Amino acid sequence: MLLISCPHCGPRCESEFANGGEAHIERPKDPETLSDADWAEFVFFRDNPKGLVLERWNHAQGCRRWFNAARDSVTYEILAVYPMGSPPPALDPKRYV
Incomplete structure (x- = not known):
């Protein structure tokens, strides 16, 4: 877990949390x-990258x-x-691909 x-x-x-999707939209x-x-673009279409993602959680x-x-x-x-x-932390996205 x-x-x-x-x-x-x-x-x-993890079971206590709910993912709220992409952050900083x-x-x-x-x-x-x-x-x-x-x-429709605003509500339904989000990035889905492999590697580093910034998300909202509840x-x-x-x-x-x-x-x-x-x-x-x-x-x-x-x-x-x-x-x-708050701004996202300084992380190198290339490291997480």
């Missing part, structure tokens, strides 16, 4: 002007707070966790 270190509660079992500034195709069965995590999508290793609104 994977241990995820919640920045608020400490290390916990900015909501459109003027949503009224977007076409249906543009909304400690659903604990403090219920959101945080970001840097994860290797090949090994599933959590490389770093950091609070929402």
Whole structure:
């Protein structure tokens, strides 16, 4: 079982968490002007890289707070966790391919 270190509660079992998808996605500034195709692009289409990914996670069965995590999508290793609104840690994406 994977241990995820919640920045608020400490290390916990993976089953306590819910993945919220790709991190650092900015909501459109003027949503009224977007076409249906543009909304579909924003809502449904995300990167799915092999290697380093930045994701949002929720400690659903604990403090219920959101945080970001840097994860290797090949090994599933959590490389770093950091609070929402903070910049991602300096990690070399080439190292995780």
